[in-house]
Structures are given as structure tokens and as C-alpha cells.
Amino acid sequence: MEFYKFDKDSGKAISKFNSNFIMSRIIQTEKVTHIGCMHLEEKGVIGYHQAVTPQLLLIMNGEGYVRGEPEEYFIIQSGDAVFWKKDEWHETKTYKGLTAIVIESEELNPSSFMPMKK
Template sequence: MRLIRFDATAGRRIDRYESEFTLSPLTAPGERFKAACFHLPPGGVVGFHEATVPQLFCVVSGSGWVTGADQQRVHVAPFEAAFWEAGEWHESGTDEGMTAVVLEGELVEPR
């Protein structure tokens, strides 16, 4: 067995696409599948960008909002997830802080 830390101190700050969050990888990078924990501070955002592969954004604590290409904000709370297809423009953010586990890759298909 191996234990893996994925709290914010185990991650790296992301500011691409005018983002403000910390990404803590859970898996090694791969084209078919990867997982990471996104730590968004109060006021944090994952900036508007195009998904290169299918992506499942699973909120585990805090709350916030997600958008699709129309940029209409939809509220998300713990144990809710947003799914974006490859090529879909999207953004996510929070006023109070939010943590999400993000699964992405060509193997990601929501139920």
C-alpha cells in the first residue's frame, strides 16, 4: 500500500486562463485518464477554457458555480458534479471556497 497526499500543500498554484486555484495530482499524467484535486480559495476560479478531453468536476466540499459555453452560472454543492465533453468551453468558481476531484481523459464517461 502507498498513501498519497493531495491537500493544497501537496499541489501547485495554477494561474493559466486567469485562474486562481491549487492543483494536487492524484495520478500520473496520461492521455487516457488522469485525476487531480482542485483547491479553490474564496473568490477562486478555474478560468474559461476549452476542455481538451472529457472532464468530470466532482465537488467534495464548499460550493460554487460552473458554466458551459453560454457562461451561465449553475450552482454546485458537495456531491454534485459537472461533466464537460471534449471541445466544450467552461469555467468554474466559488465565493466561499470549494474543493473538487477532477477526472479527465478519453476514458471518462459519467453514468
């Protein structure tokens, strides 16, 4: 399990085309990629399971906890990204609720685009 940041502070200012915004790059793929949005209500759980393919979980709002194979939980919140390799066991849960984008693909390399969370 690896932790990354995609918050505003990890982005870069874009001014091309008269633009004025911050872009936090996340991932680039050439192979088939599945992208979904997960809505976990209060006390929601994504049960303990193995990753079928490499997956990247981007926390958009709310907060929760993730764990890998050891039963040690790590807090996650808006702007955090968690990466699991194929076959890695993991679980996500929240007490207050959270919304997350999940990206699943055989070719995910988040370290090429996002800084590691410290």
C-alpha cells in the same frame, strides 16, 4: 455540460467482507486517466477555457458555480459532479471556496455509474 450526483443517497450499501459502508460509484476507465484535486480559496476561479479531453469535476466540499459556453451559471455543491465533453467551453468559480477532484480521460461515461442531478 451534464450534472450528476455521487452523494450518499446515490450510493449502495456494501456488506461484503463484513463491511458496513455506502459506495457511490463514479467512473471506470481502461485508457490513460489523469486524476487531480483542485483547491479553490475564497473567490477562486478556474478560468473560462475549452476542455482538452472529456473531464469530470467532483465537488468534495464547499460550493460554487459553473457555466458552459452560454454565460448562464449553475450552482454546484458537495456531492455534485459536472461533466464536460472534449472541446466544450466552461468555467468554475466560487465565492466561499471549494475542493474538487477532477478526472480527465478520453473514455469517460459518467451516466453508466452515477444518476443525473434533478
